[in-house]
Amino acid sequence: xxxxxxxxxxxxxxxxxxxxxxxxxxxxxxxxxxxxxxxxxxxxxxxxxxxxxxxxxxxxxxxxxxxxxxxxxxxxxxxxxxxxxxxxxxxxxxxxxxxxxxxxxxxxxxxxxxxxxxxxxxxxxxxxxxxxxxxxxxxxxxxxxxxxxxxxxxxxxxxxxxxxxxxxxxxxxxxxxxxxxxxxxxxxxxxxxxxxxxxxxxxxxxxxxxxxxxxxxxxxxxxxxxxxxxxxxxxxxxxxxxxxxxxxxxxxxxxxxxxxxxxxxxxxxxxxxxxxxxxxxxxxxxxxxxxxxxxxxxxxxxxxxxxxxxxxxxxxxxxxxxxxxxxxxxxxxxxxxxxxxxxxxxxxxxxxxxxxxxxxxxxxxxxxxxxxxxxxxxxxxxxxxxxxxxxxxxxxxxxxxxxxxxxxxxxxxxxxxxxxxxxxxxxxxxxxxxxxxxxxxxxxxxx
Amino acid sequence: xxxxxxxxxxxxxxxxxxxxxxxxxxxxxxxxxxxxxxxxxxxxxxxxxxxxxxxxxxxxxxxxxxxxxxxxxxxxxxxxxxxxxxxxxxxxxxxxxxxxxxxxxxxxxxxxxxxxxxxxxxxxxxxxxxxxxxxxxxxxxxxxxxxxxxxxxxxxxxxxxxxxxxxxxxxxxxxxxxxxxxxxxxxxxxxxxxxxxxxxxxxxxxxxxxxxxxxxxxxxxxxxxxxxxxxxxxxxxxxxxxxxxxxxxxxxxxxxxxxxxxxxxxxxxxxxxxxxxxxxxxxxxxxxxxxxxxxxxxxxxxxxxxxxxxxxxxxxxxxxxxxxxxxxxxxxxxxxxxxxxxxxxxxxxxxxxxxxxxxxxxxxxxxxxxxxxxxxxxxxxxxxxxxxxxxxxxxxxxxxxxxxxxxxxxxxxxxxxxxxxxxxxxxxxxxxxxxxxxxxxxxxxxx
Numbered sequence: 001x002x003x004x005x006x007x008x009x010x011x012x013x014x015x016x017x018x019x020x021x022x023x024x025x026x027x028x029x030x031x032x033x034x035x036x037x038x039x040x041x042x043x044x045x046x047x048x049x050x051x052x053x054x055x056x057x058x059x060x061x062x063x064x065x066x067x068x069x070x071x072x073x074x075x076x077x078x079x080x081x082x083x084x085x086x087x088x089x090x091x092x093x094x095x096x097x098x099x100x101x102x103x104x105x106x107x108x109x110x111x112x113x114x115x116x117x118x119x120x121x122x123x124x125x126x127x128x129x130x131x132x133x134x135x136x137x138x139x140x141x142x143x144x145x146x147x148x149x150x151x152x153x154x155x156x157x158x159x160x161x162x163x164x165x166x167x168x169x170x171x172x173x174x175x176x177x178x179x180x181x182x183x184x185x186x187x188x189x190x191x192x193x194x195x196x197x198x199x200x201x202x203x204x205x206x207x208x209x210x211x212x213x214x215x216x217x218x219x220x221x222x223x224x225x226x227x228x229x230x231x232x233x234x235x236x237x238x239x240x241x242x243x244x245x246x247x248x249x250x251x252x253x254x255x256x257x258x259x260x261x262x263x264x265x266x267x268x269x270x271x272x273x274x275x276x277x278x279x280x281x282x283x284x285x286x287x288x289x290x291x292x293x294x295x296x297x298x299x300x301x302x303x304x305x306x307x308x309x310x311x312x313x314x315x316x317x318x319x320x321x322x323x324x325x326x327x328x329x330x331x332x333x334x335x336x337x338x339x340x341x342x343x344x345x346x347x348x349x350x351x352x353x354x355x356x357x358x359x360x361x362x363x364x365x366x367x368x369x370x371x372x373x374x375x376x377x378x379x380x381x382x383x384x385x386x387x388x389x390x391x392x393x394x395x396x397x398x399x400x401x402x403x404x405x406x407x408x409x410x411x412x413x414x415x416x417x418x419x420x421x422x423x424x425x426x427x428x429x430x431x432x433x434x435x436x437x438x439x440x441x442x443x444x445x446x447x
Numbered sequence: 448x449x450x451x452x453x454x455x456x457x458x459x460x461x462x463x464x465x466x467x468x469x470x471x472x473x474x475x476x477x478x479x480x481x482x483x484x485x486x487x488x489x490x491x492x493x494x495x496x497x498x499x500x501x502x503x504x505x506x507x508x509x510x511x512x513x514x515x516x517x518x519x520x521x522x523x524x525x526x527x528x529x530x531x532x533x534x535x536x537x538x539x540x541x542x543x544x545x546x547x548x549x550x551x552x553x554x555x556x557x558x559x560x561x562x563x564x565x566x567x568x569x570x571x572x573x574x575x576x577x578x579x580x581x582x583x584x585x586x587x588x589x590x591x592x593x594x595x596x597x598x599x600x601x602x603x604x605x606x607x608x609x610x611x612x613x614x615x616x617x618x619x620x621x622x623x624x625x626x627x628x629x630x631x632x633x634x635x636x637x638x639x640x641x642x643x644x645x646x647x648x649x650x651x652x653x654x655x656x657x658x659x660x661x662x663x664x665x666x667x668x669x670x671x672x673x674x675x676x677x678x679x680x681x682x683x684x685x686x687x688x689x690x691x692x693x694x695x696x697x698x699x700x701x702x703x704x705x706x707x708x709x710x711x712x713x714x715x716x717x718x719x720x721x722x723x724x725x726x727x728x729x730x731x732x733x734x735x736x737x738x739x740x741x742x743x744x745x746x747x748x749x750x751x752x753x754x755x756x757x758x759x760x761x762x763x764x765x766x767x768x769x770x771x772x773x774x775x776x777x778x779x780x781x782x783x784x785x786x787x788x789x790x791x792x793x794x795x796x797x798x799x800x801x802x803x804x805x806x807x808x809x810x811x812x813x814x815x816x817x818x819x820x821x822x823x824x825x826x827x828x829x830x831x832x833x834x835x836x837x838x839x840x841x842x843x844x845x846x847x848x849x850x851x852x853x854x855x856x857x858x859x860x861x862x863x864x865x866x867x868x869x870x871x872x873x874x875x876x877x878x879x880x881x882x883x884x885x886x887x888x889x890x891x892x893x894x
Contacts, residue, residue, distance in 0.1 A: 030650055032669040036790070064517035064669070153635075158637050167614050167631070167673070184614070184631065188600075189607050204478055221694040222479040222511070226673060227612070243690045246670040250694065254701040255785055258708070262781035262869065263774060271786040272796065278802055280810040283778045290774060291815050295822050297766035301824070308762065315755065315762045319877050322766050326773070327737060327870040329712060331730045334709035338702055339718040343483070349719065363727040367625055368738050375742050379749070422709060422869050423774040430766050 035064030047076035068269040083112035095124035136239030150192035168227035198252035217249035260418035290333035296431035306439040325395040326426030332403030361400025365393035482511030486717040494523035515716040529561035542571035580656035583686030584611040597639035615674035664696035707865035743878035750884040772842040773873030779850030808847025812840035
C-alpha cells in the first residue's frame with residue numbers, strides 16, 4: 001500500500017536538518033501519511049516539517065492528527081499561525097481539539113476565534129464528552145420539505161462549498177424539525193419537478209446529540225449510512241455525523257475495549273510517541289488492584305498447607321490449574337464483552353448466556369481433563385492425576401460462568417463491561433479455582 | 448437508540464405463529480433491525496418472518512445478514528425466490544455469499560444467475576479470499592478524463608441508477624488506466640466547461656484488488672475516503688471499495704483480533720445463534736496446546752521440589768507470581784498487537800519497542816514488588832517476601848519483553864500477530880517465571 005522504506009526517511013531528514021529534503025518528502029506524500037509520520041516523532045522534531053507545509057496542506061495534515069498531537073503542534077506555532085489554523089478547522093474537529101486540550105490552549109484557542117466560529121464551537125462543547133454532539137458537523141445544507149428537486153439542487157450548488165458533506169441532505173419542516181433525509185444521488189436521479197416531501201426518506205435512522213457517539217457509529221455501520229442525522233430533544237435537526245467520524249469512532253472504541261480487556265487504560269495518541277511513564281501508568285491501576293487480590297490465593301494456599309504437606313505432588317499442578325482456568329474464563333469474558341459492544345448480546349440475555357457458557361465450560365473441561373489426566377498419570381501417578389482432572393472440569397465450568405456473567409452484570413449496573421478484563425477474571429478464577437482444587441483433593445484423597 | 452423491549456416480541460410472535468402480528472412488526476422496523484432480530488433466531492423460525500416481507504424489503508433485509516445466516520435463509524426458500532434474490536443482490540455481496548457458502552448452495556446459486564451477473568460474480572470470486580477484490584463493487588460510473596464537467600454530470604444522471612455509488616467517480620484514460628477520482632460534490636460545484644482532467648484528484652490513494660481488504664479499509668479510515676479506487680496489476684480500474692464495506696471490514700477485523708487475543712478462533716455469525724459445540728470448538732485448539740505447554744510448569748516445580756520442601760512458604764506465592772507475570776505480559780502483547788493492527792508500529796520498530804516495554808516492565812515490577820514485599824512480610828516473614836519481591840521485578844520485566852517482541856516476530860515471519868494471545872503469553876511466562884523465581888530463591892536463601 002504505502003512504501004514503508006521511504007517513509008522512515010523523514011525522521012532522518014529532520015535529524016540532519018535537511019530542509020530541501022524535507023520539502024521534497026512532504027510534496028511526495030499524502031496528508032494522512034505525513035500526519036502518521038509526525039505522530040511518531042517527538043513534538044520538537046515534528047514542528048519542523050509541519051512549519052514547512054504550504055498553507056492548504058497544513059490544515060489537511062493538522063486535521064489528520066489526533067488531538068493529543070494537535071496540542072503539541074499548536075504549542076510550537078506562532079500566534080498568527082495558531083489562530084489561522086483553528087479558524088479554518090471543521091467545527092467538530094475543532095470542538096474535539098479544544099474539549100480535550102489543557103486549559104491554557106483551550107482558552108487561547110477560543111479567545112482567538114471569530115464570533116461566528118466561536119459560537120458554533122461553544123454549542124458543540126455544550127454536549128457531553130464522547131457524545132454524538134461532539135463529533136457531528138453543524139455545517140450542512142438544510143433543505144425544506146416543500147422545495148422541488150430542481151430548486152434543492154440549486155441550493156446544494158449555491159451553499160455546498162461551505163458544508164462538510166452534501167451526500168446526505170437533511171430535510172426539515174417549518175419548525176426545523178427533521179422530516180428525514182434525501183441522498184444527493186436520489187436528487188440527481190429524480191424528476192426535477194418532484195417535491196422533496198415525496199422523495200425524502202422518512203424512515204432514516206436518527207440519534208439525539210446527547211447519545212454516546214460510539215453507539216451512533218455502530219448504528220451507521222448496521223444501517224449502511226454515509227451520514228446520520230442528529231436531532232435535539234425536540235426532534236430539531238442539529239447536525240450530521242459523517243462516515244469518516246464513524247470509522248474513527250469505531251476504531252478508537254475498539255482500541256479502548258482491547259486495552260481495557262488487558263486491564264490497561266487506553267493511552268491517547270500514537271504508541272511510538274507515548275512515554276514509558278505514561279504507558280506504565282495506564283497499566284498500573286489494575287495490576288496493583290490485582291496483585292492485592294492475589295493475596296487471596298496465598299490465603300487459600302495457607303489454609304490448605306496441611307493438605308499440601310501430606311501430598312506434596314498437589315503443589316506441582318497449581319500453575320497448570322490456575323493457568324487453564326484463567327484461559328477459559330478470559331475467553332468467555334472476551335467473547336461476551338465483544339458481543340455486548342457490537343450489540344449481539346443484551347443484558348436480558350444473561351440466563352441464556354450463562355447457561356450456554358456453562359455448557360461450553362463443561363465441554364472444554366472434559367476435553368482438557370483427559371489431557372491433564374494423561375500428563376498427571378505420567379508424572380506423578382494416577383491418584384493425584386485423578387484429582388487434577390476432576391478439578392479441571394470443575395474449574396473450567398466455574399471460569400466460563402464467571403467470565404460470561406460478570407460483563408453482563410457490569411453493564412446492568414451501568415459500568416463499562418470492558419472493565420471485566422482477562423486479568424481480572426484470571427485473578428478471580430485463580431483463588432476460587434484453588435479452593436475447588438484442594439477441596440476436591442481432600443474429598444477424593446481423604447487427607 | 449432503538450427500543451429493545453418491542454424488538455424481542457418478534458420471537459414471541461413467531462412462536463405464537465401470529466402472522467398478522469409479524470407483518471405489523473416488520474412494517475414498523477428498519478431492515479437492519481429486522482436482520483439483527485433474524486440473526487438471533489434459529490433458522491427454522493427466522494424463515495417465517497422473512498417469507499412475509501415484501502419483495503423490496505426482502506432484498507434489503509437479506510443484504511444486512513451475515514453470510515452464514517444468508518445461507519440458512521436460502522435453504523428455506525423455494526427455487527424461484529432463491530434465484531430472484533441472488534440475481535438482485537449487489538455483485539460484491541453476492542460474491543462473498545457464494546464464496547463462503549457450502550458447495551451445494553454455491554453451485555445452485557451460480558447456475559441460476561443470468562449470464563451477465565454470473566460473469567461479474569465469477570470475476571470477483573477469482574480474487575483471493577479476504578482480498579479487496581471480494582469486497583469491491585464493479586458497478587460504478589466510469590468517466591473518461593477528456594469529458595467536460597457538464598457532460599460528466601449527464602453521464603452520472605444517465606447511468607447512476609445502476610451504480611452502487613456515484614459519490615466518488617473513477618476517472619480513467621484511454622487504456623482504462625486509473626487517472627484519479629473526482630468527488631460528485633466537486634462536479635456539482637465546479638464550472639460546467641471545466642475538463643475532468645483539470646479537476647481530477649490524481650493523488651488519491653488506490654489499492655490493488657489482490658491486497659488484504661482489512662488494510663484497504665484502514666487506509667480509507669486514515670485518508671477519510673468515502674470510496675477507494677481499486678486497480679489491477681496494470682493500474683486499470685476494476686472497482687470501488689465503499690465506506691459501508693470499510694466499516695464492516697474494520698468491525699469484523701477487530702472482532703477477529705479480539706477473539707484471537709483470548710486464544711479463540713473467530714466464530715462467524717451472531718453469538719446468540721452459535722451452538723455450544725461451535726463455541727467450544729473455536730476455543731479448544733489453543734486451550735489444548737496450552738494445557739500441554741503447562742506441563743513445563745509441572746516440570747519446573749518438580750525440578751525444584753527439594754527447594755520447595757525446604758522452604759514450603761515459597762509454594763504459597765506461586766499463583767501470585769505467575770498471575771502477575773501473566774497480566775503484565777498480556778498487557779504488553781495486547782498493546783503491541785493493536786498498535787500493529789492500526790499501523791502505529793512496524794516490524795523494524797522491534798528494538799525500540801522491546802527497549803521501551805522492558806523499561807515499562809521494570810517500572811511496573813518495582814511498583815508491584817513493594818506491594819508483594821508488604822503482603823509477603825505480613826504473611827510469612829521478610830526473607831521469603833524478599834525473594835518474592837525480587838522475583839516480581841524480574842518476572843515483570845521478562846514478561847513485558849516477551850509479550851512485546853513475540854507479536855513483532857510473528858509479523859516478521861508472516862504469521863498474524865494476533866495469534867500471540869494473552870493466554871499464550873501467560874503460559875510461556877508461567878514456566879519461565881517459575882524458573883526465575885526458584886533460581887532467585889536458591890541464590891538469596893542459599894537452599
